[in-house]
Amino acid sequence: MTADVPEIALSKQDLREVTAFAAACAEAVLDMFEADRPDDPRPRDAVRAAWEFARGGERGRSLRDxxxxxxxxxxxxDSAAAREAAWAAMSAAGAAYLHPLAKATQVKHVLGAAAHAARAAELAAGDDRGAGAGHLEQAVRRATPLVVDVLRRFPAAPSGGGRVGELVRVLDADLRSLTFTADSRRSDG
Structure with a gap:
């Protein structure tokens, strides 16, 4: 890659696990897009492609397209909530393309779908930040030990990015603070 930025080891299983996490987060808000544009399958198709890769499919043209x-x-x-839901779906398909570079900007490949989904929930609830917090809590519960391990290989999320960037940083901090027991379940410690 580049001489200035160290590479991170990422296996295909790492990418599949991150993509499954992103797909689950995006899938939770697809109905917000579909309520606005019921005849438009594009976000659902992106989430479906993400799931296909996560479950063993190839990382190829379908994900990109x-x-x-x-x-x-x-x-x-024209609906802000629907737009964020579609961006969550786009981010889910894009999660498969997490770059193995030790750059903070890569964190959005891991957490972007969850952050856009949380923002969609906020907007659908009249810009209620509590709704977004609820989606972030769900994302924390969805995160497997492997997703957290992959996230921790990268620097913390960067500043900027408006409200979605703020949601990425909150989720990033929450996930990095998790501890897991030897049998890979989260503990309260």
């Missing part, structure tokens, strides 16, 4: 299509779907809606 559906991610781009979900991005276009986001541009085709």
């Amino acid at each position: 559906t991610a781009w299509a979900a991005l276009k779907a986001a541009k085709d809606t």
Whole structure:
């Protein structure tokens, strides 16, 4: 890659686990997009492609094409909540392309779908930050030890990015603070 930025070891299983996490987070808000644009399958197709990769499929054109299509779907809606839900779907498909570079900006590949989903929930609830907090709590519960391990290989999330960037940083801090027992379940410690 580049001489200035160290590489991070990422296996295909690491990418599959991160993509499954992102797909589950995005899937939770697809109905917000579909309520606004019921005949537009593009975000759901992106989440479906993410799940296919997470479950053993190839990382290829389908992921890229559906991610781009979900991005276009986001541009085709006037609803801010629906737009964030489509961006969550785009981020889910894009999670498979987490780059093995030790750069803070890569954290959004891991947590972007969850942050966009949380923002969609906030907007759907009249900009209620409590709704976003609830989605972040669900994301913390969804995160497997492997997702947290992958996240910890990268520097902490960078500043900026507006409200979604803030949600990424909150989730990043919450996940990095988790501890797991020897049998890979979270403990309260």
